[in-house]
Amino acid sequence: MDTTARDGVGGHGTVGERVDHVGEAVAAILDEAQAAVADLGEALAWRERVRERPVLTLLGAAGLGYLLAGGLFTPTTGRLLRAGMRLAALPLVRDELLGLLEGLAAAGRTASSSSPTSGPH
Numbered sequence: 001m002d003t004t005a006r007d008g009v010g011g012h013g014t015v016g017e018r019v020d021h022v023g024e025a026v027a028a029i030l031d032e033a034q035a036a037v038a039d040l041g042e043a044l045a046w047r048e049r050v051r052e053r054p055v056l057t058l059l060g061a062a063g064l065g066y067l068l069a070g071g072l073f074t075p076t077t078g079r080l081l082r083a084g085m086r087l088a089a090l091p092l093v094r095d096e097l098l099g100l101l102e103g104l105a106a107a108g109r110t111a112s113s114s115s116p117t118s119g120p121h
Contacts, residue, residue, distance in 0.1 A: 050057045
């Protein structure tokens with residue numbers, strides 16, 4: 001009798017040996033995945049960030065979840081971006097208005113100091 005027929009298809013050993021081999025390969029893959037997750041966790045130092053800034057971390061996680069769930073191209077995202085642009089523009093507009101007011105005040109002081117003073121009649 002031929003040994004390939006007895007040992008299994010193609011002479012790769014018995015079914016039990018192949019199952020053991022697959023089990024070892026799966027265990028090695030799981031070990032590598034756990035090491036990769038541990039390395040990623042250390043690189044991101046997420047535990048320290050959560051302790052230092054829990055609210056900011058929560059907002060970041062919520063934003064990432066929103067994007068991953070497909071919220072990037074929705075009307076809500078458009079409204080949020082428009083509101084964010086307005087809020088970001090407020091300091092610029094404030095600075096421009098303050099500069100304009102200071103310029104007007106300086107022009108008013110210059111105009112009043114150059115006009116002749118009139119005394120009581």
